[in-house]
Amino acid sequence: MTWLEGALTSLALCWRIERRDGVTIGLTAHDRDLTIGGLVYRAAPGMTPSAILRGASLDADSMDVTGALSSTAIGEADLLAGRWDGARVHVFATDWTAPGETVTLGEGVIGSVETEGQMLTAELKGVAAALERPVVEETSPECRAELGDRRCRMAMAGRRRFATVTGIEGAVLTLDATEPLANCYGGGRLRWFGGANSGIEEGVARSDGATVTLRRPPRFDSPGRIELIEGCDKSLATCAARFGNAANFRGEPYLPGTDLLTRYPGG
Structure with a gap:
């Protein structure tokens, strides 16, 4: 990439943000709009990322993006409403004199979001953050599946x-x-x-x-x-009587708990 080797660089940082409902926007730290891959990246000079740390370890990568709230791009009302929760973000650099060729700097999903006045700070969680989740499920008297998911297997067409x-x-x-x-x-x-x-x-x-x-x-x-x-209270009784789906119940209602030793007859 010759544009990275010149004496005078022309770097521009860009963010491609894809919401879960399909809405996609582009932002750039450059002072003019850029068009890359058919998407217009609106100028947001105040948007700056924190230091981006990349490594070969299994530690979760993270990054903070701070900038001014814009009513035409990311508004405070939409943030508080949760429209941007879990949105996928792709951060890259490009040559603002000839946008097109890019260098990926990081990608992930939006985690916690903080607002203070007209300033926004969003945490970007990398792909390795999924490794921090528990690898096995804990036992519970209630069903751990969601009604209609691949473990519940309940048909939701009429619900x-x-x-x-x-x-x-x-x-x-x-x-x-x-x-x-x-x-x-x-x-x-x-x-x-x-x-x-x-x-x-x-x-x-x-x-x-x-x-x-x-x-x-x-x-x-x-x-x-x-x-x-429709919803479910995740009890075995409801699963069997209302849905007739006890065979796919994902809980342990009869498994003794830690209070077994403290029980007494008639208690």
Whole structure:
């Protein structure tokens, strides 16, 4: 790469950020916009990375990116709403006089995000961060699978329904449709498809008729179209009676715990 060997370098740092909902943006520390691979990298001169440490060990690579919040790129409201949680980031350098050829500096996903005033600090976790997770599961009386995943194997085709939110009062949403079963969506998920909350996923604490109570109030007080996904309380009784799926239950409800020695007859 001859542009790295010259007496006067023309380096420009760039970030390609891909959200989980498919939205992709490009940012560059250069003072002018750059177009690379058909994506326009908007000028964000205040975006600067911390020291990038790369090695052959199994230690997790990490890096912090600090810069000014921009309402046209990454806004504080979207950060607090969780739209950028888990977004994939590719950090590279290019020649700003002839953008195209790049040198990869790091890649990973966005971890913790902090905001202070109009300044943003985001942690970038490298691929090796996955090695810090436990290699085996711990035992638990409740099921460790998620309803409908590859371990649960429950078909979800008829357990997803669309509805419209007609009212919001704190964490309680009023819908234009009633649930098919009592507390059908408790422990499930809700996805927004309209309004200011569009693209955000929420956890459902419980449901009752035409109302749904979220685990926390929605980020924006804006009714809209939603998708409701049934939930499960992860007990063996519910797995067997409601879903008929006890064969795939991923828990140990009858395994003695550490309190076995302290039990007494009738206790």
